[in-house]
Amino acid sequence: MSGKEFNIGSARSGTFFISSRSTKLSKQKSTIGSFLGPAAAEGKNEEPDERHGQWLRRRRLDGALNRVPRNFYPQIWKILGKCKGINIEGKVIPHSLTQEMTAGELKFALEVETVLNTIPQPEYRQLVVEALMVLSLVREYHNTDYLGDIVSAQDIVHVANNIFLSDQKQQDGDATTCCAREKREPGVGGGLACGGAAYICQHFYDSAPSGSYGTMSYMIRAATATLNCFPQDGELDCAVS
Structure with a gap:
């Protein structure tokens, strides 16, 4: 298992539960698919070997x-x-x-692109874009007037990774051969052994955005852990339709 599920799954009874720091974020109907486009459904009928690296x-x-x-760009605004x-x-x-x-x-739009274009690794740039779309979901569906002072998109990506x-260690997933090993060995030039850009595991890059083990699910969990607008204790129910 390396997180390559291709369906936006539900934990139970059509409700998607995500927990972080004793906080629960429940989604009745995920709107993540609207950000992913038709490509999110690609590869459903392909063999695992064919999906590898997709x-x-x-x-x-x-x-x-x-x-x-x-x-x-309007969402960033x-x-x-x-x-x-x-x-x-x-x-x-x-x-x-604004x-x-x-x-x-x-x-x-050009101002936003100028900042995004400072990221040299294209795959890392795309994870940052996904993190920004998660922030847009938080802004739209979480009842708060303030997300924080300076919101760090890369922090969400790295916490999600x-x-x-952590999940890969528990599930004995593919990443246990590299970044999820107990004793990690440095790669070429001091980078990761798997060659993942910006110190993000290559198996995370190769995970589908949607699904229980998809990158967007991890981004949402990371957002609840890093944003000050979420309570650190108790439960939070956020219905997204």
């Missing part, structure tokens, strides 16, 4: 071509309305842009 290749291609989901800025690898997209430009303005590796 999502890694797709993320590299999408990142190299600067592809983003539909309505991506709305996120900025609830924080002071979005940090992406040391570059900040400031809240002040006062200077409209959500649909081309100049605003750590949660993924």
Whole structure:
């Protein structure tokens, strides 16, 4: 198991439960699929060997071509309305842009692209894009007026990767051959043994976005762990239709 499920699954009775720091986030009907596009369903009938590397290749291609989901830039504009800025690898997209430009303005899209284009690894760029779409879900469905001061998109990606590796250890998944090993050996140039870019496991890059072990599920769990707008104790029910 390496997280390559291709269906947006439900834990029980049609409800998708995600827990992090004693916080439960339940989703009645996932809207994640609207961000993934038809490609999320590709590979359902393929053999496991044929699927190997599929999502890694797709993320590299999408990142190299600067592809983003539909309505991506207006969603970023709305996120900025609830924080002071979005940090992406040391570059900040400031809240002040919402006062200077409209959500649909081309100049605003170019400002966002300028920051995203500072990421040299295309597959890592795509995971950052996924993290930003998770932030848009939080903004839309979580009843809060403020997400935090500077929201770090890369922190969500790296925390999601750590949660993924923890699950891989428990399930004896594919990542136990590299990043989820008890004693990890450094790769070439001090990087990861699997060759994953930006210190993210290559098996995480090669996981489908949707599904119980999909990257978006881990991103949501990471968001609940990193954003200050979520309570650290107790339960939170968030219905997404």
